Amino acid sequence: QKEVEQNSGPLSVPEGAIASLNCTYSDRGSQSFFWYRQYSGKSPELIMSIYSNGDKEDGRFTAQLNKASQYVSLLIRDSQPSDSATYLCAVSASGTSYGKLTFGQGTILTVHP
Amino acid sequence: SQTIHQWPATLVQPVGSPLSLECTVEGTSNPNLYWYRQAAGRGLQLLFYSVGIGQISSEVPQNLSASRPQDRQFILSSKKLLLSDSGFYLCAWSVWSSWWQETQYFGPGTRLLVL
Numbered sequence: 299q300k301e302v303e304q305n306s307g308p309l310s311v312p313e314g315a316i317a318s319l320n321c322t323y324s325d326r327g328s329q330s331f332f333w334y335r336q337y338s339g340k341s342p343e344l345i346m347s348i349y350s351n352g353d354k355e356d357g358r359f360t361a362q363l364n365k366a367s368q369y370v371s372l373l374i375r376d377s378q379p380s381d382s383a384t385y386l387c388a389v390s391a392s393g394t395s396y397g398k399l400t401f402g403q404g405t406i407l408t409v410h411p
Numbered sequence: 412s413q414t415i416h417q418w419p420a421t422l423v424q425p426v427g428s429p430l431s432l433e434c435t436v437e438g439t440s441n442p443n444l445y446w447y448r449q450a451a452g453r454g455l456q457l458l459f460y461s462v463g464i465g466q467i468s469s470e471v472p473q474n475l476s477a478s479r480p481q482d483r484q485f486i487l488s489s490k491k492l493l494l495s496d497s498g499f500y501l502c503a504w505s506v507w508s509s510w511w512q513e514t515q516y517f518g519p520g521t522r523l524l525v526l
Binding site: 329330332334340341342343344347349386388390397398399401402403404 | 443457460470501505511513514515516517518519520
């Protein structure tokens with residue numbers, strides 16, 4: 299059973315701080331990694347994808363991937379109250395001909411003013 | 412640009428009743444389509460996926476079924492709902508940026524409550 303584990307949370311940070319969300323996965327053959335943001339009562343929204351080791355930056359978001367350690371993280375700089383949501387880590391499954399994703403349970407982030 | 416629609420947005424159904432949820436995608440052709448369920452307090456569970464018209468694969472055994480009668484239409488059905496079918500049902504479509512890089516985007520979802 300391929301698994302994706304996220305830091306349990308909930309995570310609470312003050313406005314303007316850096317929020318760090320972590321995810322580990324068990325499928326060594328995984329090639330694609332995604333972070334989705336899900337506001338309460340809404341559907342998941344893609345915020346970052348990463349495929350190669352290292353960092354990928356998009357605005358205030360930075361995704362970090364370390365395939366050797368089977369670890370992917372998301373940093374949110376200058377956190378805003380509007381960043382308060384559940385963040386889902388998703389990892390592609392190896393050995394499939396379609397985009398099967400395994401999702402973590404999610405980390406609830408609260409940014410307080 | 413691509414748009415994905417789901418309806419209804421919310422649904423309350425009695426146990427044992429049938430179910431039909433619909434998903435349509437605009438602005439793309441021959442997408443991979445997916446049905447997920449998110450039960451309260453639980454993660455996203457893949458139910459079905461489809462790579463083309465009439466092609467359906469099931470990920471988990473259950474009393475649900477899926478059909479894809481048209482290229483951009485994906486339907487989730489049940490003949491008799493169970494209490495455990497309650498949840499947030501999400502349709503997703505995907506785009507390939509390379510032969511191995513596929514990204515999924517979710518529709519707005521249907522919240523189903525079975526009583």
